[in-house]
Amino acid sequence: MSKKLPAVSSKAPVMLHGADYNPEQWLRYPEVLREDIRLMKLAGCNVMSVGIFSWVSLEPEEGVFTFDWLDHVLDSFAENGIYAFLATPSGARPAWMSEKYPEVLRVERNRVRNLHGFRHNHCYTSPVYRDKTATLNAKLAERYAHHPAVIGWHISNEFGGECHCDLCQNAFREWLKAKYKGSLDELNHAWWAAFWSHTYTSWEQIDSPAPHGETQVHGLNLDWRRFVSERTIDFCRHEIAAVRDFNPDLPVTTNMHMIDGIDYRELAKILDVVSWDAYPEWHYTENDDDVRLAAWTALNHDMFRSFKHKPFLLMESTPSLTNWQSVSKLKRPGMHKLSSLQAVAHGSDSVQYFQWRKSRGSSEKFHGAVLDHSGHAETRVFRDVAEVGKTLAGLTEVVGTVTPAETAILFDWDNRWAIKDAQGIRNSGLKYEETVLQHYRALWELGIPVDVIGSGDDLTRYKLVIAPMLYLISEENGQRIEKYVEQGGTFLATYWSGVVGETDLCHLGGFPGPLRRTLGIWAEETEGLHSRDVNGLVLNADNALKLSGDYDAHEIAELIHLEGAEALGYYRSDFYAGQPALTLNKLGAGRAYHLATRVKDAAFYVELYAAITAKAGIGRVLESELPAGVTAQLRTDGEHDYIFLQNFSGTEASVTLDGLVYTDLESGEAAPEVVALPVNGLVMLKRKVAQK
Structure with a gap:
């Protein structure tokens, strides 16, 4: 039975390949558009994102609209088989608006209103800004919603930032009134406002956090x-409402960029298609070790795919370098194709770039682009892009295929926010994201597909759920996890879990709060360790996972008591030598593991998850040993599996296949028993799905 999902657009049911395109910057150079289209086709590009920052070119003065240039661009696209994601241009407002309506400009945390400039320097609450965006968006939709070149809406660009103006303060108070049902008593209790005599006696007393005001009420933060x-x-x-009715069939997306201030899991719910912008700093670390970075990028790809459990779009990436990283290194040979196809391996149905043509001036004139200032195709970058275009053109059968993951990692935004606000065990850095990556990377090294989900998501579709540092968890979600384990699921939690509830109040009765029965432990104390401090985890003989070893541990250590769980390993040293450090609790039909300390050695996590997944009956993409830094990722249509072998190790590598029959997707020939992977190399394979 086919598991293939529809393409993003029925107009273009292929792998999408393209870039951000800014023709409004080149209106004085009419020859540029003609040459651009010729080169787009030469590079195998079939889609462009247009109009992202073009407000002043579309509305040069209030109520005066100029669409001729955009008509010409989109008509030229249609004539040449190129498609467009048409953007709403709210990411940067024109100067006339800031001058006439200063309320649209943001007020910073220090309560000073910004001058005109930069981008996303606008208030999301401002009625004027909302009115102006709705008007322009509707004009665009009325004119272009049925244009043959347009295949989707690109709403604004990388939403982010916050405003502290009076409009936002009032909106915040109304939001709080709704959340706490109009009761200041409930709010004061939820925020523990009696601390430092911070109890509020009227709603008007509540202000957003400020450097010269309140920052220490964590519930407020x-x-x-x-x-x-x-x-x-x-x-x-x-913004979506302003364009949707003109053509309800036109899909809507907005490009996300791992901005800390937005819960992207919630944003994804109002979108038809998830898209994100990936800018990993390849070759940045010492000795050009890209393995850790590749795992972190893969985690993000998996997270954006998991929002809707269907293919996403890589909306921006760089074909060469950026202009904003601390050191802007060029991609080494092979890395452009490898990193682009990494997105496809994890569920993307597109590879797109910022930008098509380098700007001639301003801040992004040296940001990487498909076309350099030279303006021709005789460059290494253009050849790399054209190679990816050719490869993507041969992957049409992969479009719409899915990633069947039996393992999930929990990654919640409010948990992330609360951890970063916590003051206590290790103010030099609790390293939440690093902890999530430690666990994810082991599964990535093993070639085990992973979804990245939230605590409120359905857990029953997974055999294994991992919750690194689930510091903030509600009683309700704790009960859901307990039920999941009782019904046969496998769960793993770590130190610093089950500490606070949804308003950042500590759980009473002992940590890990609502996970205490699930894990079968009581965490009496948690200690932060100096960078110079090293303890260790020693696995005891004949443990249930049949693991052995003595591993260094650092940074965080938790003193726990067994309340039904069994110890699989103990601390090596210090006054808690011999105390449990890795435990297993059998609850109902399931198993719950707890790791009480942060282990340094990446090999420990690989061995741990190899054992846990084997017990849970979770298979790997390839039943083969993968060299360090080499991963195997899977997409499937239910009849055929598509396997992406990727080598981020920095050295040549090879993989011995598992005895099944494979075809090389690019050559169409039978794959050899041993697949050779050059530095920054990848091989794409196809096999029939075994009938059960």
């Missing part, structure tokens, strides 16, 4: 972050 996220999402919803 957390609710402000939630409000900012919801306000941003509401503004995106407002």
